[in-house]
Amino acid sequence: MKLELRGITKKFGAFTANDSIDLTVESGQVHSLLGENGAGKSTLMNVLFGLYEPTAGEILVDGTPVRFSGPGEAMAAGIGMVHQHFMLIPVFTVAENVALGDEHTRAGGILDLETTRRRIREISDRFGFHVDPDALVEDLPVGVQQRVEIIKALVRDARVLILDEPTAVLTPQETDELLDIIRQLRDSGTAIVFISHKLREVKAISTQITVLRRGRVVGTADPGADQSELAALMVGRDVVLNRAKSAPTLGEETFTVSNLTVLSPDGVRLVDDVSFGIRQGEVLAVAGVQGNGQTELIEAIMGLHKAQGSIRLDGEELLGRTTRQVIRAGVGYVPEDRSTDGLVGPFTVAENLVLNRYDRPPAGNGLQLDPKAIRRLAEKRVQEFDIRTQGVDLPVGTLSGGNQQKVVMARELVDDLKLFIASQPTRGVDVGSIEFLHERIIRERDSGTPVMIVSTELDEVLDLADRIAVMYHGRIIGIVPGDTSRDDLGLMMAGIDPAASPQDTTPKGATA
Missing domain, CATH: 3.40.50.300 (P-loop containing nucleotide triphosphate hydrolases)
Structure with a gap:
């Protein structure tokens, strides 16, 4: 035929x-x-x-x-x-x-x-x-x-x-x-x-x-x-597909999740007794086929899901706090669905860049906004993150998917972060933008911030991770080094725990 x-x-x-x-x-x-x-x-x-x-x-x-x-x-x-x-x-x-x-x-x-x-x-x-x-x-x-x-x-x-x-x-x-x-x-x-x-x-x-x-x-x-x-x-241009990242320089373990459980309305364990920690200056990537509890895990950390257990950042308990309070504690968060949870389409690029801090200087003082300061901040972030837009006053919904994702990243990657979380950070993004966003994530890691990535793209996990936590049916099957083979990761994603998989490992080549 x-x-x-x-x-x-x-x-x-x-x-x-x-x-x-x-x-x-x-x-x-x-x-x-x-x-x-x-x-x-x-x-x-x-x-x-x-x-x-x-x-x-x-x-x-x-x-x-x-x-x-x-x-x-x-x-x-x-x-x-x-x-x-x-x-x-x-x-x-x-x-x-x-x-x-x-x-x-x-x-x-x-x-x-x-x-x-x-x-x-x-x-x-x-x-x-x-x-x-x-x-x-x-x-x-x-x-x-x-x-x-x-x-x-x-x-x-x-x-x-x-x-x-x-x-x-x-x-x-x-x-x-x-x-x-x-x-x-x-x-x-x-x-x-x-x-x-x-x-x-x-x-x-x-x-x-x-x-x-x-x-x-x-x-x-x-x-x-x-x-x-x-x-x-x-x-339409040359792209670096696999960037070489240096070994992490590890600091203290400042973010910990202990015995975290999330239940559905009918009592099903969506996240089942999950525990892990992330040290300063490392990327922990959460891998797994979509629908194995990754979304609920991140939403529980961000105060979007009720949960049992403990979530601590710099010694402070986050469980039970609102999403705003979690962000105020120093967490940058890139949600998996930027159009629904990350951006307000009709709002301008400038307005979207201050959604998480519109009531704090320099954007505002809690009573009123400072339009000139918001514009200056937006123009600086647009240049820094190479956001392709004809102006910061345009609706963010008019931008391409890759540039919309850059807006979310530019908003969340601020100077005083204590933890950066990105869920599906390059979903729907072209190869060129992936190259740029991966570079920014590694730069954040190298600045000493604990970084947590959730991705269903195994190539992305292997490119970014210092350690990899694999989720299956709401549980962490194992936490393995970032250079673990694709075959072993695939077995874990199918629920098979390789006998040699340690529950906690120091990234290969790391200095502590």
């Missing part, structure tokens, strides 16, 4: 998400779409899958122009899509999920799940998926749930399979298993469109690479291309 996109353009009002994109993928190929978040990759695939109507351009299947008014028509033409966020019903079995929307019935209109079970077993045996048709989806690991999504497409005889950011929620081992599955599908003749911003995976799996930037194709590359070449294509 040969699939062609010719001159595909998709506009939302005045905004052009895709601009005259050409793309061809054939049977037995893995064509990767590489680009940062917001580059237009997912929009393009949603056009192909019939979820969006193209503004201009055409789609051809085996040389014949087609037009899809919905996903059903795309699937009927042999196109399947596995979305970044799974489209599964947790309380249904695998067979029930696979049958949904393509139900087979016996005489009398009775649902025929046995046919679906047989097809699942056939596909599972053929590709080594090891999926039980009668298992409840909610009981399956994330990696197996993704296989169910792939089975859903293959049961419908998909000859083109679109995988949208398929490794976003997988452990390293699950990622490797998925890449092996993709190779098998490729070798069986399936045409695959692999969407990602992860250079390592794109190089490992692709037969051809197309790079998007700001909705346009900016180049194509061979899988043998160097990662730095691909990164430069993505952002």
Whole structure:
């Protein structure tokens, strides 16, 4: 099967998400779409899958122009899509999920799940998926749930399979298993469109690479291309991907969390008896697949969740304090969702830069603001953090994702910090901005501040961490050195505690 996109353009009002994109993928190929978040990759695939109507351009299947008014028509033409966020019903079995929307019935209109079970077993045996048709989806690991999504497409005889950011929620081992599955599908003749911003995976799996930037194709590359070449294509300039950081110079352990437990409203332990400490001048990174208690842990520290246990900073108890009081104690906090929790979109860049200290000098005195001082402070921070804006009086919501994240960082990285916490510090940020933000985090560490990072990106964890705490089902499986292998970290992220993992270690090469 040969699939062609010719001159595909998709506009939302005045905004052009895709601009005259050409793309061809054939049977037995893995064509990767590489680009940062917001580059237009997912929009393009949603056009192909019939979820969006193209503004201009055409789609051809085996040389014949087609037009899809919905996903059903795309699937009927042999196109399947596995979305970044799974489209599964947790309380249904695998067979029930696979049958949904393509139900087979016996005489009398009775649902025929046995046919679906047989097809699942056939596909599972053929590709080594090891999926039980009668298992409840909610009981399956994330990696197996993704296989169910792939089975859903293959049961419908998909000859083109679109995988949208398929490794976003997988452990390293699950990622490797998925890449092996993709190779098998490729070798069986399936045409695959692999969407990602992860250079390592794109190089490992692709037969051809197309790079998007700001909705346009900016180049194509061979899988043998160097990662730095691909990164430069993505952002339009040379980028340092792996910065060399010096060994930490450690001070006292000034931040400690002891026996911290967070319960959900129905009594489930979201954070389960967690204890750790961070010394001055080190980065502790919390790793794990999203949804294992990392968010609740950080929110408990910041006074956003009720918790039991103890949280102490410079000997003072933070548990039970309000978020404002925690910030006043010297904590800088970058939340995982900047648009919801980190910024006020309609407020200006200058106003957002003082959200955490608008009632203190120089921004104000508790009774009134000082607009001139706020502007001076904003202009200084914009220059220092290389925030690309046409003016500090513009709404922060008009900035790109990377520049919005820089605004949050610039606000939180103040001179008198006693602790810096950043949750998903580079989510939705281009490679160039990642380079800058990582540099600022390490600079904060080197100034002697204890730093705590939460990230689901293993490359980011390995780049920044002096020690790594891995969370699984609300507990810390282990705390290991920052140079721990990806394989060991992947096992821990899956809940397996390597026997050699110490509960507390001094970072390799550290001086105390």
